[in-house]
Amino acid sequence: MKLQCLLSGKNSRLAGWLLVLWAWCGQAAAQAPLRRPISPSQPMWLVHVDTRNYADPQKIIDLIPADVRPYVVLNLSLSISNDGVSRFNIAEYGGSIANSWLTVCAQNKMWAMVQCSSGGYSHFSNTDTAVYRQFYRRYPNFLGFNYAEPFWGFDDATNPLSQSWTGRMDNLANLLALSNQYGGYLTVSWCGNQYSNLYNPVAMLKRVPAMASAAQQYAANFILCEKYTTVSYQFDKESTSLGAYLSGYSGNYGIRYDRTGWTDSTGSNTTQSATYVPATGLAPNLEHIMLTGQTVVDGPELIFVDQTREGSATAVSNGYSARTWTNAPQWYNVSLDLFRKVLDGTVRIPTRQEVIARTKVAIINDVTTGNNDDKYSSPATLFDGLYLMPGDGQYQTNKSFFKSTGRYPAIPTVYQLSAAAASAFSIKINKSAYATRWPTVAAKRAELDALFPAESRGDIYAGRHENGWVVYNPYKTRQIAPGRLVATGRIGLKYNTCDSLGFELSQYSASVVKETTSQVQLYLNNYDNLLRTGLKTNVIRVYGSTAQPTYTFSERGTHQASVLSATWVAGVYTLTVQHNGPLDITLNCAGTAPGRLTTYTAATITPPAQPATYAGPWQYEAEVLDYKSLGSLVTNGFSGTVRDYQGQGYVNFGTNAAAALRKDNLVLPAGTYTLQTRYLLSGSSSVATIALYVNGTLVATPTFTPTGSPATWATDTRTIVLGSGANSIEWRATAAGASPVYFDNIRLATGTALATKSAATLGENRTIAAVPNPATGSLRVELGSAWKPGDQLALYSSTGRLLYSRTVSGPTEALDAAALSTGLYLLRISNQQGQTSTCKLLKQ
The missing domain is CATH 3.20.20.80 (Glycosidases)
Incomplete structure (x- = not known):
């Protein structure tokens, strides 16, 4: 590839150095690290x-x-x-x-x-x-x-x-x-x-x-x-x-x-x-x-x-x-x-590995004939006799996502198993063999009961992983039976040395239970601000404590105050919780139950890194700015005659002498900015009665000239200076206007030579971008599909001095910016028809 150096004299050594360090090519980009990883520690x-x-x-x-x-x-x-x-x-x-x-x-x-x-x-x-x-x-x-x-x-x-x-x-x-x-x-x-x-x-x-x-x-x-x-x-x-x-x-x-x-x-x-x-x-x-x-x-x-x-x-x-x-x-x-x-x-x-180990069973849908449920869905009777709620049905009549029990894990139906996943599941059943393996619900229950021993009893849902339980009332009706308004049950404690924990849960109440040797922590929530907005009663009982337990609690969220009371009768500790909303409860309790587990995995949560600094222009839609005495504020422009706006709407500034529009509390680094205001004036007369103020100081009183049809927008471009801290940008009427001016948005870019065309004006296929940006070393210059081999790519300093120019050979050009000094640069692509596009490159 030919690279034309446009530097001379004392800059020729720099040019030669950069020629060695910059590798230009048109290869497709390889896999990139995840910008923001997701994991159990970074949900x-x-x-x-x-x-x-x-x-x-x-x-x-x-x-x-x-x-x-x-x-x-x-x-x-x-x-x-x-x-x-x-x-x-x-x-x-x-x-x-x-x-x-x-x-x-x-x-x-x-x-x-x-x-x-x-x-x-x-x-x-x-x-x-x-x-x-x-x-x-x-x-x-x-x-x-x-x-x-x-x-x-x-x-x-x-x-x-x-x-x-x-x-x-x-x-x-x-x-x-x-x-x-x-x-x-x-x-x-x-x-x-x-x-x-x-x-x-x-x-x-x-x-x-x-x-x-x-x-x-x-x-x-x-x-x-x-x-x-x-x-x-x-x-x-x-x-x-x-x-x-x-x-x-x-x-x-x-x-x-x-x-x-x-x-x-x-x-x-x-x-x-x-x-x-x-x-x-x-x-x-x-x-x-x-x-x-x-x-x-x-x-x-x-x-x-x-x-x-x-x-x-x-x-x-x-x-x-x-x-x-x-x-x-x-x-x-x-x-x-x-x-x-x-x-x-x-x-x-x-x-994922823990879930597979806990789940143990996978259904592989290998069926290729029959109806769509046969070929793509889970087996029709898979959930029958396991966690399907009484009275609920299969497929289109399966209306409840609540589960009757937490004894069995959610059973996955898969297309295929990867090698790693295949080796991890204890039981793998092809759907085509499902009816043979489990010809009846009883046969299925017999195999799965042996695989998943019962750890709770009653009609609450209670599912456990290590020392943590999820417990809830699974009924969609408040009155479960005549005169009975709660789901009840007991969970057998696995880490705490007491025997068990009992629950009476009101409709839609849910809890997380965390066990340690001498303490049980509960998160309890039942929030309802729509139907039953008063306090609702849940009861928790501790069985097998050698001494009277104690409790503490703290309110969470924003709701009416909870009321808690406790009794200790015949070795059973009963905590009655009247609440409507979330709270944390700690039960201090211990017993003599043997064989308790002690090993569990503690959660580790790590905040993800913030994204890199954005170097492009900032845009603020007019319809969400502060306003007064406008002709109209249009939140949805669909029904109007104005077209090609860029947000969801726009404002009709009107002709009132008191009209004004303001972007307030604007916090950006102090410095010089290019301000672009997108406007439309469909009348025949110019308007020179709207002034631009920055931080209360008059900057300009431009003349807005007619733009033509209600779909033709123009841009007023000004250089402004913003200070540190909060800034305000205002368009204020100075007198009654001759015609209404429509404002679409304002855009801000750093510096006076950095205003670039918006995507709507430029067209998605004439883009240019540097990735990553900011850059410290290697990066890609990526070009929209309208740019062709032979078009000219150039690098400029922030002052507009041309550093390099060369022809491109494909949609992606790679370079190494390690030798560039820290600062701002411009990359520009142009063709013989005079079309250009520019992006900013920040070298760190």
């Missing part, structure tokens, strides 16, 4: 920034408590609600929204994923990976893509926005390879019903060889979640999702709880508003995290009900109003509090 909570909330990502981030924020990955959720023809009607321009919100996440050093799809609809192409690649290139905090509920909406000939299922699977296979290249993730959350079993996790792998190959090869980059959006196939969903994880086809396993799939005790979801309470999510979350190794918590849904809600605008300083969002009480008392129990080590996540 992930996907907290949603949802377009259905018309959200301000900054204000959603501000609602996340500091102690959990290092473990949170923001899920930027793009609604796929559409008009059935050609347009999405909540997130009309999904790619632009994602790019805008990612810059805010980057400014906050927050990891983020983009949920671009639900069902058969997606904001991005099924075939063009360049669309996806540009996110990894631009944003060091970008972690991957989330595909929700891929069981509906495919291959709909009546809706042009519907994608094909086989095309989706091929695309997911490609995204796994892409995620592996950049160290990110593909997340798929599965839920289904009787019409979609041919799409379940077994079917994904069994029907699409490319997906099976990619899932196995890039398992570390694949997160498979079970999603509670549908009302049936509850245990099959768990079995096939768990199976993909344990068999080596996904590297991480997660849960996405959703009230939409809730049914009452009759199996109906038409009474949801009268029977659903937030505490129903405690049991599946605790059980699956603590016993089946789920390292990813996604949600909960519905986001705008059970997580974040937009409230009324509030008055803020200087006569401005601000939009506000708040988290729901159940988010604090259920979702947040549960995740905090993971972080404090109470809920320890087992490794």
Whole structure:
């Protein structure tokens, strides 16, 4: 390759040195380390920034408590609600929204994923990976893509926005390879019903060889979640999702709880508003995290009900109003509090190897004929006589995800077993041989009872791993029997020297029990702010203590005060707990029971590293800025005549002489910035009555000239100086305007020569990116598909001095920047037609 040096004189030695150190090539990138590893010691909570909330990502981030924020990955959720023809009607321009919100996440050093799809609809192409690649290139905090509920909406000939299922699977296979290249993730959350079993996790792998190959090869980059959006196939969903994880086809396993799939005790979801309470999510979350190794918590849904809600605008300083969002009480008392129990080590996540050792049994679906349930689902009777609730059914009539007992582990159904997984399972049963192996429920029970001895009794659910138990009331009806409102049972203690622990649990109550020789710690939760909002009674009894136990407790979350009382009668210690919400209880108790276990694994939680510094421009949407006396604030622009906005909406600044728009509390490094304000003026008259103020000082009073149609935007570019600490940028009316100006967003970039075209203007296929960025040594220059061999790539100093120029030979050029001095550089690509694209490169 020919490299043309444009330096001379005393710089020729530097040029020669750089010629040796810079290796340019067009090879594809190799596997990258995971940007943000996920493991039992570094769990992930996907907290949603949802377009259905018309959200301000900054204000959603501000609602996340500091102690959990290092473990949170923001899920930027793009609604796929559409008009059935050609347009999405909540997130009309999904790619632009994602790019805008990612810059805010980057400014906050927050990891983020983009949920671009639900069902058969997606904001991005099924075939063009360049669309996806540009996110990894631009944003060091970008972690991957989330595909929700891929069981509906495919291959709909009546809706042009519907994608094909086989095309989706091929695309997911490609995204796994892409995620592996950049160290990110593909997340798929599965839920289904009787019409979609041919799409379940077994079917994904069994029907699409490319997906099976990619899932196995890039398992570390694949997160498979079970999603509670549908009302049936509850245990099959768990079995096939768990199976993909344990068999080596996904590297991480997660849960996405959703009230939409809730049914009452009759199996109906038409009474949801009268029977659903937030505490129903405690049991599946605790059980699956603590016993089946789920390292990813996604949600909960519905986001705008059970997580974040937009409230009324509030008055803020200087006569401005601000939009506000708040988290729901159940988010604090259920979702947040549960995740905090993971972080404090109470809920320890087992490794995949531990789960396989505990599970022991795997069903391999090797059936190739029959109906879709035969070929892709778990055996119809697999859960009968084990943990299926009395009165519940199979497949489409399996409506309860609560389990009648914790004696048996969740049994996985797999496509195939990897060599490592195959050797670890004690019992491996081909589905084709299932009926022969277990011709009756009794035969199945006899074999599994020998494998899994009973450790509890009664009708509570009680499942154990090492010194930790998950215990809950599994009934969907408050009155279990006439006059009986609680589930009761006892667990045989394995580490504590007392004999056993008894429970009387009210509806939807759940507990984690941790044993040591002379102490039992309990986490107890039953939060309900919807139906039974008063205190509810749970009872805990200690049997076999040699002396009267004592207890301490501490309230958790934000709820009414709990009332606890204890009695000691005939050697039985009874603790009565009246509460509505989470609390921690410590029981100091010891007995003389022999043969107790002493070895267990303590949880170790390590905060993940923050993402690298983002060197690109920051973008703030006008519709979430502080405002006063506007013509209108449009949170959803779908129904209006204005087009090609970049967020979810825009503001009509109007003509009022008191109108103003403000970005306040803007904290960036002090220095000089390029400010770009995107505006539209469709009238025939220019407007020169809106002034720009920075930190209260007049900077400019530009003339906004007509831009033409309601789909044509222009950019006002200014150089401004920001100080240390909080800054404010304001557009204020100085007099009544001649015509309304529409504002879309403001963008800030460091320096005066660093303004670059946005993706919407530039086009996704004319991108240029340096990876990693910042760089210390080797990096890749990645080019969009529109750039061709022979186009010119150049390197400039931050002052604009040309250092090198050469022609490119392919979409990826590799270089070693080790010899460059620390600082900022520009990489520019150009062609003979005069088209250019520039990216900033930060050398550390």
